[in-house]
Amino acid sequence: MSVEDGGMPGLARPRQARWTLMLFLSTAMYGAHAPFLALCHVDGRVPFRPSSAVLLTELTKLLLCAFSLLVGWQTWPQGTAPWRQAAPFALSALLYGANNNLVIYLQRYMDPSTYQVLSNLKIGSTALLYCLCLGHRLSARQGLALLLLMAAGACYASGGFQDPTNTLPGPPSAAGARPMPLHITPLGLLLLSLYCLISGLSSVYTELIMKRQRLPLTLQNLFLYTFGVILNLGLYASSGPGPGFLEGFSGWAVLVVLNQAVNGLLMSAVMKHGGSITRLFIVSCSLVVNAVLSAVLLQLQLTAVFFLATLLIGLAVCLYYGSP
Numbered sequence: 001m002s003v004e005d006g007g008m009p010g011l012a013r014p015r016q017a018r019w020t021l022m023l024f025l026s027t028a029m030y031g032a033h034a035p036f037l038a039l040c041h042v043d044g045r046v047p048f049r050p051s052s053a054v055l056l057t058e059l060t061k062l063l064l065c066a067f068s069l070l071v072g073w074q075t076w077p078q079g080t081a082p083w084r085q086a087a088p089f090a091l092s093a094l095l096y097g098a099n100n101n102l103v104i105y106l107q108r109y110m111d112p113s114t115y116q117v118l119s120n121l122k123i124g125s126t127a128l129l130y131c132l133c134l135g136h137r138l139s140a141r142q143g144l145a146l147l148l149l150m151a152a153g154a155c156y157a158s159g160g161f162q163d164p165t166n167t168l169p170g171p172p173s174a175a176g177a178r179p180m181p182l183h184i185t186p187l188g189l190l191l192l193s194l195y196c197l198i199s200g201l202s203s204v205y206t207e208l209i210m211k212r213q214r215l216p217l218t219l220q221n222l223f224l225y226t227f228g229v230i231l232n233l234g235l236y237a238s239s240g241p242g243p244g245f246l247e248g249f250s251g252w253a254v255l256v257v258l259n260q261a262v263n264g265l266l267m268s269a270v271m272k273h274g275g276s277i278t279r280l281f282i283v284s285c286s287l288v289v290n291a292v293l294s295a296v297l298l299q300l301q302l303t304a305v306f307f308l309a310t311l312l313i314g315l316a317v318c319l320y321y322g323s324p
Contacts, residue, residue, distance in 0.1 A: 019273070022266055027282050029263035031289025035297050036259060039252045047248030051236040053257055054100065058232050060261035062225035068218045086223040088209045093227035095202035097235065102195045109188030116157030118184075118192055120150045123280055126200035130276050133204050145320035146277075149284045152312035156287045159305045203276040210272040217272050221265065281320070284313050 040046060106115055127146050130136055138146070210220055236245075270278050288310050294300040 022269060023274075023278075023282065026263055026266040026270060027285045028289050029259050029266070030282060031286035032259055032293055033256065033263075034290055035293040036252055036256045038294075038298055040250060040256060042248075047243070047250075048253055049236070049239065049242045049245075049248075051232065051239045052243075052245050052249075053253065053260075055229070055232040055236050056257045057260045057264070058225055058228040060257060061221065061264050062229055064261065064265060065218050065222040065225060069222065085213055085215060086226075089220070089223040090227045092202060092206045092209070092224055093231050095198055095205065096228065097231045099195060099198045099202060101235070102191060102198065106188065106191050106195060109191060110184040113157065114184050115192070117154045119195065120153035120157070121192070122196040122199040123150045123153070123284075125196040126203050126276050126280055129200040129204045134208060134275075141319050145316040146280070148312045148316035148319065149280060152284060152309040152316065153287065155305050155312065156291070156309040159303055200276075203271070203279060207271045207276050210268070211275075217269060220272070221268050224268070277320075281317060284316070288313065 037046070040048075110118075123146055127138065127143075131138060206224075210217070213220060267279060267282070270282065291300075291302055291306050295302050
């Protein structure tokens with residue numbers, strides 16, 4: 001029985017322990033991203049080019065994969081040249097790149113709070129594409145669990161924590177320092193629908209090719225991140241004038257890049273050995289880590305809505321992975 005079927009993976013006990021540890025680490029690192037990024041802010045804004053951070057993250061992942069192959073942690077496959085199987089990962093990199101850019105453009109057509117709430121619809125789009133493209137069927141319990149995840153994300157985004165001092169650095173959606181009126185345009189709704197569709201498609205498509213190919217995960221990652229570096233290098237070059245490549249980077253910024261790089265490698269293992277639904281649960285559970293770190297590092301106050309969201313996430317996990 002696989003993780004996606006609602007049970008524990010059919011692994012020996014030591015491997016099962018490693019799998020559980022990997023899930024916890026990925027959840028913690030995913031949840032730490034936003035608080036670490038907020039600590040990078042200077043005068044309420046990020047002092048470096050976001051495209052530089054993304055490019056450095058992709059480059060770090062690529063170098064880690066190359067190092068793993070060079071030192072022999074993963075064996076190079078024999079027989080057919082594996083480079084012939086690299087092409088499908090170009091589409092994965094393109095989908096991920098398109099989604100990352102859509103997030104930026106969406107902010108022009110809706111306020112951050114509305115985006116945070118409505119972006120949870122990607123849980124539904126991922127589940128639908130998971131069933132259609134991979135041929136899996138979800139039970140009524142599992143479907144209800146995913147609905148609870150969507151509700152938990154919406155609750156958290158609508159008021160999981162607040163800044164009583166209105167002085168903390170960070171975007172309005174995180175710190176509440178500069179309130180913005182709620183608004184959304186028809187084009188914003190269209191772009192949001194496209195964002196949710198591409199988000200689900202990128203996750204399911206990547207899972208599909210990773211599981212169908214009989215290649216080591218590290219080699220698959222090498223293909224994916226090579227295309228990712230090429231794509232993000234082009235985006236960086238076309239991003240126009242701004243700070244220099246490493247200008248504005250601090251210790252917190254370096255930590256953000258390393259955190260994202262290692263979590264990307266962990267998430268690829270989740271996609272290959274677990275799947276898209278497992279990834280959804282990691283992202284949703286990371287909201288709890290995000291809130292706790294925000295309270296500790298940024299002095300944000302947790303609200304009753306946060307505890308409601310946490311309860312909904314816990315119920316969703318029990319429903320999806322618990323015994324019927």
